[in-house]
Amino acid sequence: MSEKVKAPKEPLFSKKNKRLVVEPLDDNNPVTIQVLGICSALAITVSIEQALVMTGSVLFVLGAGNMIISMLRNLIPSRIRIIVQLVVVASLVIIVNEVLKAFMPDVAEKLSVFVGLIITNCIIMGRFEAFAMANKPWPSLLDAIGNTVGYGVILVLVSVFREIFGSGKFFGMTLFGDRIEGTGAYSVGYMDNNFIILAPFALFAVGIIIWIQRARNTKLIEEH
Amino acid sequence: MVDHINIFLKAVFSENMIFAYFLGMCSYLAVSKTVKTAVGLGAAVIFVLGVTVPVNWLLENYVLKEGALTWIDPSYADMDLSFLSFIMFIAVIASIVQLVEMLVEKFAPALYGALGIFLPLIAVNCSILGGALFMQERQYSTIGEATNFGISSGIGWFLAIVAIAAIREKIKYSHIPAPMRGLGITFVTTGLMGIAFMSFSGLNYAEAEKESCGDEPGTTSETGAVEVESESDETTMVYDINSEEN
Numbered sequence: 001m002s003e004k005v006k007a008p009k010e011p012l013f014s015k016k017n018k019r020l021v022v023e024p025l026d027d028n029n030p031v032t033i034q035v036l037g038i039c040s041a042l043a044i045t046v047s048i049e050q051a052l053v054m055t056g057s058v059l060f061v062l063g064a065g066n067m068i069i070s071m072l073r074n075l076i077p078s079r080i081r082i083i084v085q086l087v088v089v090a091s092l093v094i095i096v097n098e099v100l101k102a103f104m105p106d107v108a109e110k111l112s113v114f115v116g117l118i119i120t121n122c123i124i125m126g127r128f129e130a131f132a133m134a135n136k137p138w139p140s141l142l143d144a145i146g147n148t149v150g151y152g153v154i155l156v157l158v159s160v161f162r163e164i165f166g167s168g169k170f171f172g173m174t175l176f177g178d179r180i181e182g183t184g185a186y187s188v189g190y191m192d193n194n195f196i197i198l199a200p201f202a203l204f205a206v207g208i209i210i211w212i213q214r215a216r217n218t219k220l221i222e223e224h
Numbered sequence: 225m226v227d228h229i230n231i232f233l234k235a236v237f238s239e240n241m242i243f244a245y246f247l248g249m250c251s252y253l254a255v256s257k258t259v260k261t262a263v264g265l266g267a268a269v270i271f272v273l274g275v276t277v278p279v280n281w282l283l284e285n286y287v288l289k290e291g292a293l294t295w296i297d298p299s300y301a302d303m304d305l306s307f308l309s310f311i312m313f314i315a316v317i318a319s320i321v322q323l324v325e326m327l328v329e330k331f332a333p334a335l336y337g338a339l340g341i342f343l344p345l346i347a348v349n350c351s352i353l354g355g356a357l358f359m360q361e362r363q364y365s366t367i368g369e370a371t372n373f374g375i376s377s378g379i380g381w382f383l384a385i386v387a388i389a390a391i392r393e394k395i396k397y398s399h400i401p402a403p404m405r406g407l408g409i410t411f412v413t414t415g416l417m418g419i420a421f422m423s424f425s426g427l428n429y430a431e432a433e434k435e436s437c438g439d440e441p442g443t444t445s446e447t448g449a450v451e452v453e454s455e456s457d458e459t460t461m462v463y464d465i466n467s468e469e470n
Contacts, residue, residue, distance in 0.1 A: 222406030
């Protein structure tokens with residue numbers, strides 16, 4: 001908007017822009033490295049459907065929000081920026097919530113308060129503060145996409161594992177036969193691990209993902 | 225009174241903000257390196273939850289809920305503003321945090337010194353908004369119950385963060401596989417603490433009083449387990465742990 005100096009025109013998918021998308025997938029993953037957005041990542045990973053709907057909602061909120069904040073960045077007085085950012089997020093989340101309630105009422109019911117809690121999802125505020133306040137809209141959008149995908153990858157990984165071994169389903173389809181009537185694998189003594197759908201397991205799952213990731217990529221290891 | 229004890233026990237133990245719903249995880253992980261700072265943040269959360277939940281309760285019951293505006297004029301009986309609740313709640317939280325910060329700075333400088341840097345962080349702590357949204361979802365009938373719920377879930381959060389900070393202070397001196405250091409081991413520890421806290425589930429003061437000469441707890445856990453098979457919802461799942469651990 002108020003860019004006076006014409007910088008040499010950058011191609012839409014320059015190396016720098018590509019890095020914005022790729023980096024959050026692994027080296028700078030929002031969940032396992034930056035430790036942001038954990039609340040929702042853990043709570044809604046009971047089924048793949050919920051994880052995907054959550055990722056989609058975050059993609060919309062973060063993408064649109066990052067662009068809006070980036071366009072407004074020179075107009076926002078820095079003292080009240082948190083409130084401005086909260087208002088932008090809250091309005092976008094209201095849209096998401098109404099859409100979910102109208103078109104996917106059963107998923108919305110299961111996600112319950114966690115749709116509202118996208119407002120305080122640290123990834124969103126974190127990206128607004130760290131990126132959108134200092135960059136142009138297009139890189140901000142790419143940054144939003146990269147971070148949401150990085151967040152979504154962890155969500156889907158955890159939820160695939162939890163849904164298959166916790167409730168014997170994949171995307172709502174039963175995998176091992178009917179549990180109550182004892183057909184398929186259940187007839188030979190297979191049991192779903194009910195512990196996996198309980199809250200603490202999500203923490204173990206993310207812990208294990210962190211372990212694997214850092215074992216592969218040793219430069220991420222922390223000094224206590 | 226029984227209701228109040230129940231709300232307290234549930235919010236602190238069996239439905240602990242951190243261990244059952246993972247609310248406020250970001251600051252829980254980021255500010256739990258030493259016990260001293262953890263106590264500061266925990267106290268600030270108790271305080272802010274204790275103020276914002278009742279204020280949001282008033283907002284919910286006198287402005288947002290369907291028919292809540294009848295105190296202005298009976299013709300507003302079918303007005304439903306609840307779609308605005310997110311933006312109203314977060315605005316209330318952000319401004320109360322700002323207000324509390326200024327008041328504490330003016331009237332209690334010592335407390336400000338202790339809480340100071342944590343207060344602004346709290347506006348974006350999931351547990352505060354989560355408290356307001358749970359209050360809305362559970363429909364507490366009086367402002368007293370809402371205040372109790374706010375303070376109790378704050379206490380639950382306080383316990384959790386102080387406990388993990390104490391553990392992390394000790395864990396520094398143990399041999400942990402290098403990739404697990406820091407974040408990884410904190411996640412696993414929190415998971416283990418979560419299992420411990422789950423043993424509080426089914427804690428229900430009122431029912432214990434009514435059924436003191438009645439059934440064994442085993443029967444309820446069995447029905448809970450049946451429900452879990454069809455539903456993967458947190459609230460029904462909680463009861464399942466009884467049958468799981470025995």
